[in-house]
Amino acid sequence: MIKKSTALVAALLVSGCQMTDEPHIVEINEQTPADYPAAQPYEVVNALTLDALSEQQADLEELPVFDDVWERIRYQLSIPVPQNRPIVTERNYYNKHQRYLDRISKRASPYLYYIVEEVEKRQMPIELALLPIVESAFDPFGYSHRSASGIWQFMPETGERFNLKQNWWYDGRRDIVESTRAALDYLSYLHKTLEGDWLNAIAAYNSGEGRVSRAIQKNRKKHLPTDFWSLDLPKETTAYVPKLLALADLLKRQDEFKVKWDPIVNAQVVDVVDVGSQIDLALAAEMAGMNITELYRLNPGFNRWATDPDGPHTLLLPLDSIEQFSQQLAKTDHKQRIRWQHYTVQKGDSLSVIASRFDTSTQSIQTLNELDSHIIRVGQALLVPLSEGNIDNEQLTAKMRKATAPTKKQTVHYRVKKGDTLWDISNAHDVTIQQLANWNKLSANAILKLNQKLVIHKTLQDNQPSRLAQSARSITYKVRKGDSLARIASKFKVSVEDIVKWNKIDSQKYLQPGQKLKLNIDVKRT
Template sequence: MYLKISAVMLVALLSGCVSMTESNSQDTDKSVNTPALVQVQGASAEQIASRLWYGEVPAEQLVPLDATELEDLWQRIQLQLTFNVPQTRPIVEQRNFYSQHQSYLDRVANRAQPFLYHIVQELEKRNMPLELALLPIVESAFDPFAYSHARASGMWQFMPATGTRFGLKQNFWYDGRRDVIESTRAALDYLQYLYNTLEHDWLNAIAAYNAGEGRIGRAIRANKKRRLPTDFWSLDLPAETTVYVPKLLALVDILKRPDDFDIVWKFIANEPRIAVVPTDGQIDLAIAAELAELSVAELQALNPGFNQWATDPDGPHHLVLPLAKAENFKRLLAQTPATERLQWQSYTVSSGDTLGKIARQYKTSVDAIIRLNELSGNTIRIGQHLLIPMSAKAADKYELSQQNRIAKAQGRSGGNVKTEYIVQSGDTLWDISREHKVTVAELAKWNGMVQRDPLKPGQKLVMWHNSSSNPSTAITRTVRYKVRKGDSLARIAQRFSVSVAEIVKWNNINTERYLQPGQQLKLIVDVTQV
C-alpha cells in the first residue's frame, strides 16, 4: 500500500487553522497547549487517516489527535518534524536526486519495515527530533549489514572505536554495531551527547556524527575567535559533511511535502513489528530459527549482530523476533533444555594442534573451547579430549553469517581467472597485491573487506585476472622450500611451475651468486599445477 500525505492539510493542522464549536472554543486556556492534530469522534483509525489526509473534516467534530493513532508510520514522523529546511542549492540537488529515484526509497522502506517503529519510539521517549529517524537512510539506506571503506558498520555506521566507546561489543561471535536494537541505543546516546556538547544545535550534532566531534568543535571555536556565527551553515567543514547534512534535510523536505515532488512513501504500519525475547544463554541460530518457525536467513536478518552460527556465549542473551511469533517461541524455548540448544563434538588433540587451529576448523572461538572444557590457559596436550561446540547445520545453511557474506562477495566475478590465496603469518594486503599484480583496492573489494582490515593466518583471499580467455580457478599457497644439493633456480622454477624471475623477485636473490644447500626460498605456488 502506498500513501501520499497532503501538505495543505498538514499546514492547516499544524498552524492551528481549525474552527472550533462554541462549547470547545469556550475553554481557551485549556486549548493553548493542546496539539492542533485532529480526530473524528467515533471514527475508526482507517477512517481517521483517510479523512485526515484526503478530505475535509467538519469543524464541529474536531478533537485532539495523538500521532501514535495514525495508520502509517511515515505520517507519525511527518507530523512531528520541526527542522527548518532552507532552499539552498545543496539541499535542492539532493532533493532532486531522491525525487528521481522512487525505487530507491521503496527499497529503503522495505529494509526499514521491521525496525523503524522501534527507532521512532526511542526518539519520542527521549524527546529527540523525529528527523533523526531518517538518518539511517543517509548512513546505510537502512542496511544493517552495510560496511564502509572507513570500516564503519551497521545501519548507524559506527566506527570500531566509537562503537566501543558507546558500549557496542565487537568480537568473534558478535558485532553490536550491526545489532539494530543496541546500535540504535548507542546512536541516540551519541547524538544526544553531540547536541549537548556542540552549542545545543542539532545540525551541528548531525554534522559531528559524520565528521567527528573534534572536527566540528574546532570549526566552532575558529568561528568564535573571528566573532562569526556558529551554526552549521557558517562553519568551515569537510566537503563530505557539507553534503551529508543536506542529504538529511532533503529527505525531511520530501517527507514534509511529498505531493510537491511526486514522491510516495511506501506504507509502513504504525505498530510494533518485532519483540526482543530473552534466551538465557547461548543458542544455535538454526535451532532458534526452528523454534521461531523462521528460516535461518530470516532470523539472521532480524539479528544481524551475530557473526557466526550461534549467539555469543557471553551475551547478549536475546533475539529479535517477529512480534507475532514471540510468545510461541518463548513457550517452545522453555521446553528446550540448555543442553539441546547447542551441539558439541568430542575431539582428541593430535600432534601440531593448537586451540586456534581447532577453533578455526569448527568455526568457534578459543574462549568458547576454554570455557566449555574449563581449561586454565591455551596449553593442550596430545591425546587430550576436548568438547567442541559445533553448528547444528552445515556452514552454508547460515546464509548471512560473516563467513558466507564474505564468500558471496568473493564469488562476484572480477575477471575470468580466479586465484585463491591462503594468508600466511606476516602477510599484508599491500604485499599480496604487489605479488599478484593487483591493487589493494581491488583485493579488498573482491573479498568484502576494506583496506585497513587486519589479515589472519589461514584466511582465504580471492583475486581475479583477465589473463586468459577461458575461465579457470587457481589455488595458490605460499610455501618455504629448502634448497637441496644440485638445485638451480631453473630446476626449482620448473618443478613448481613458476618463473625464475618470480623466484628472484620473491626472495631478492642476487643472480650472480649460487644457491646454497639449506637456503630457504619463498615460493607462491598454484597447487593445481604442481
C-alpha cells in the same frame, strides 16, 4: 524466559532485496581527539525532571493515531528546511529515484518503528530517525572502506566509546537495538557539547565533534556566525546535513513532489527474547519456525554460527514465533543448545588448533567442556561445537557473508581508459561514485581525461579470493581401490585434516572404493 522490551520494530521481516552501490552513503570519518572527554551516559547527558517526563508523556499521548510510520514521522518534522542550493540539489536527486525510496522502505520496515519510538522517548528531533538512510540506506550489513558498519555506520573506535561490544562472535555496531541506543547517546552528547545546535550535532556525527568545534572557534575569532551553514567544513560534511534535510522535506511535501513512501505498519510485531545462554543460531531458527536468513536479518549483530558465550543472549523474534520458540527452549538443556561432536585430542593439538580446525573459538570449547584452563592432554575426550549454522551457510546472501568476514584493505591505482566514466569505474570496482569522487577530489559528474590516474580504496574480506587464491578449484574425487586419506592428501598437496573437515568424515574409518570426496585444491600446485 522472555524479557520484553518496549515496542520495537515495525515489520516482520526484511525482504530479500539487496543493493550494491547505494547513492549517498556516508560514514563517520574522524575520531574524537584524545583531549575530548568521554561521552557521559545518556541518563547524565539528558537528565529530565519528573515534571518534564510527565509533560513528555502528555505530549506523546496527544499524537494522532497513525497506521503508517512514515506518516507518524511526517507529522512531527520540526527542523526548518531552507530552500538553498545544496538542499534543492539533494532533494531533486532523491525525487528522481523513486525506486531507491522503495528499496529504503523495504529495508527500513523491520527497524524504523523501533527507532521512532526511541527518538520520541528522548524528545529528540524526529528527523534523526531518517539518518540511517543517509548513513547506510538502512542496510545493517553495510560496510564502508573505512570500516564503518551497521545502519548507523559506527567506526570501531567510536563504537567502543559508546559501549558497542565487538569481538569474534558479535558486532554491536550491527545490532539494531544496541546501535540505535549508541547513536542516540552520541547525538545527545554532541547536541550538548555543541551548545544545543542540532544541525552542528548532526554534522559532527559525520565528521567528529573535534572538527566541528574547531570550525566554530575559527568563526568566533573572526566574529562570524557559528551556525552549520556558516562553518568551513569538509565537502562530505557540507553535503551530509542537506541530504538529511532534503529527505525530510521530500517526506513532508510528498504530495507536492509526487513521490511515494511505501507504508510501514505502525505497530509492534517483533520483540526481544532473553535466551539465557549461548545458542546455535540455526537451532534457534528451527525452534522459532524461521529459516536462518530471516533470523540473521533480524539479528545482524552476530558474526558466527552461534551467539557469544558471554552474551548478549537476546534474540529479536517475530511476535507470532515467540510462544513456539519459548516452549522449545524450555525443553532444551543449555548444553544441547550448541550442536557438538566428540573429538579426541591428538599429538600437537592445542585448544586454538582445534578451534581453528572446527571454525569455533577456544572460549566456546572451554565453556562446553567446563575447562578451567587451556591445558589439554593427548587422548582427552572433548566436545567440539559444530558450525552447521555458520555465517557462510549457503542460505545467506553474499552481502551477509561479506559483512561478517575479517577485512583487509587494498589501494588500487587506476589509469583512465578511453570512454571511461566515474560510473563505469565505480561499478567495476564495487564502490560508489561519491566515494570515487571523494578519494580523488572530483565532482560526482566530473569528465575524466585519458590516462588520468585515480586512487581506489577497496576492502577485501577473508572470504574474497585474492590474486594468489584465484587458482583454487573445488573438485569431486572418486576414491579408488587402495586409496587412503594420507595418499589422497599427498597427491593433491592438501592435509588430511582438511579433507576430513571438508567432507565431515571420521578419520578413523576406512575409505570405500567409489566414495566421493570434495577437495579444494590449488591447480598451480598439483
